[in-house]
Amino acid sequence: MKTLILKSPAKINLYLKIEGKRSDGYHDISTLFERISIYDYITFKTTTSDKIKVYCDNPLVPNGAANFAFIAAKLLREDFASACGVEINIKKNIPVAAGLGGGSSNAAYVLLGLNRLWGLKLTKKVIIEYAKKIGADVSFFVNNKSFAIGTERGDNIRPLNIKKVLWHVLVVPDLAVSTRGTYQEYKEDLRLTKPVFNTTIITRILSKGKLLDIEPFIYNDLERVTIKRYRRIRKIINTLRDLGSISGMSGSGPTVFGITSTRAKAEKIKGSVDKIKGVRVIVVRTF
Numbered sequence: 001m002k003t004l005i006l007k008s009p010a011k012i013n014l015y016l017k018i019e020g021k022r023s024d025g026y027h028d029i030s031t032l033f034e035r036i037s038i039y040d041y042i043t044f045k046t047t048t049s050d051k052i053k054v055y056c057d058n059p060l061v062p063n064g065a066a067n068f069a070f071i072a073a074k075l076l077r078e079d080f081a082s083a084c085g086v087e088i089n090i091k092k093n094i095p096v097a098a099g100l101g102g103g104s105s106n107a108a109y110v111l112l113g114l115n116r117l118w119g120l121k122l123t124k125k126v127i128i129e130y131a132k133k134i135g136a137d138v139s140f141f142v143n144n145k146s147f148a149i150g151t152e153r154g155d156n157i158r159p160l161n162i163k164k165v166l167w168h169v170l171v172v173p174d175l176a177v178s179t180r181g182t183y184q185e186y187k188e189d190l191r192l193t194k195p196v197f198n199t200t201i202i203t204r205i206l207s208k209g210k211l212l213d214i215e216p217f218i219y220n221d222l223e224r225v226t227i228k229r230y231r232r233i234r235k236i237i238n239t240l241r242d243l244g245s246i247s248g249m250s251g252s253g254p255t256v257f258g259i260t261s262t263r264a265k266a267e268k269i270k271g272s273v274d275k276i277k278g279v280r281v282i283v284v285r286t287f
Contacts, residue, residue: 001045001047002045002117003043003044003045004044004113004116004117005041005042005043006042006044006109006112006113007042007109008039008040008041008042008090008094008105008106008108009036009037009038009094009105009141009287010035010036010038010039010100010101010105010284011034011035011036011100011104011137011140011141011250012034012036012100012168012170012250012251012257013033013034013220013250014032014033014214014217014218014248015030015031015195015197015202015217016031016220016221016222016251017030017031017197017219017221018183018186018221026136026153027153027186028153029150029151029153029154030149030197031151031154032149032150032202032217033140033148033149033150033157034146034147034166035140035141035145035147035286035287036168036170037285037286037287038093038094038100039094040091040093040094040102041090042069042088042089042090042109042110042113043088043089043091044086044087044088044110044113044114044117045086045087045089046084046086046117047084047085047086048084048085049085050084050085051085052070052073052074052077052085052086053085053087053088054069054073054089054090055087055088055090056090056092057089057091057092058090058092058096061090061092061096061103067090067103067106068103068106068110068135069088069090069106070088071107071134072106072107072108072110072114072130072138073086073110073114075111075130075133075134076111076114076118076120082118082119083118083120084118086117088110095255095280097176097177097178098177098250098253098254098255099177099179099250099252099253099255100250100251100255101137101140101141103135104134104136104137104138104140104141105137105138105141107131107134108131108138108141108142111127111131111138111142112127112142115127124142124143127142128142128143128157131155136150136153136154136155137150137155138155139155140155143157143159145159145160146160146162146287147159147162147206147286148160149199158199162206162207164207164286165285166211166259166261166285167259167260167261167262167263167265167266167283167284167285168257168258168259168260168266168283168284168285169245169257169258169260169266169269169270169273170255170256170280170281170282171236171240171255171256171258171273171276171279171280171281172254172255172280172281172282173230173232173236173254173256173279174280175230175233175253175254177226177229177230177252177253177254178252179251182225182252182253183222183252185225185229186222186225188221192224194219195217197217201217202217205217211246211259212246214246214259215246218247218248218259220249220251222249222252222253223237223249225252226249226253226254227249230253232278233253233254236256236273236276237249239273240269240273241258243258243269243272243273244260244265244269245259245260245265246258246259246260247259263283263285270282
């Protein structure tokens with residue numbers, strides 16, 4: 001019996017623009033991913049049976065076949081006869097259904113973990129092809145970079161070699177937001193002025209620029225949909241801005257992030273936001 005434990009980190013979207021509807025029902029997007037320092041812990045144990053079993057300590061996360069981690073393991077198991085039975089236990093620290101990519105990250109790290117545990121010796125390119133079959137954000141986590149540009153469904157990833165560390169205050173309201181429902185409700189507003197998604201400029205700012213230089217590029221097309229349904233999110237965004245951070249929403253929400261240059265400032269803002277009822281507040285950094 002072999003055992004392996006991996007950390008499975010979260011992400012935020014610093015920029016998310018919807019480019020159009022696809023024929024497969026998804027949307028083409030342009031997004032800037034940032035990997036952040038809040039993690040789930042995934043424990044793998046090989047078993048003598050031929051079964052895949054997935055367990056999670058958070059009751060909001062399904063065990064078994066409805067879990068992205070199970071889907072990832074099943075895809076590999078179907079293609080490689082050498083794969084043995086495995087038990088996968090997920091200790092959840094990443095808020096669930098919060099726009100932080102926890103399920104996608106779990107799937108990615110199951111692919112990476114089982115590649116090691118089962119001795120499959122798959123290249124990153126091959127693993128990414130499996131990742132694309134599971135979900136749009138999974139490929140980002142397979143690339144193992146702090147920042148990356150995502151296009152098409154968000155699964156065409158261009159990793160960025162950026163060393164800058166940003167500090168964030170994450171504010172997670174006690175709300176359940178449907179990603180699919182948010183995309184379905186989205187309608188482009190042609191009157192709205194949107195920032196130009198210039199990857200050269202964004203990369204230069206993150207590499208060498210000042211923190212305030214990135215503020216015009218913090219944008220999310222889905223934010224308008226989500227704050228229309230949940231006014232609390234707009235209030236949180238404005239509160240973080242009033243407290244001196246650059247603020248935006250990740251994914252389809254409901255998580256709101258505030259960007260600061262130091263941990264001390266992030267902790268100070270957290271002290272103020274902690275007073276808001278019905279939210280979880282977390283300080284994280286680029287990972």
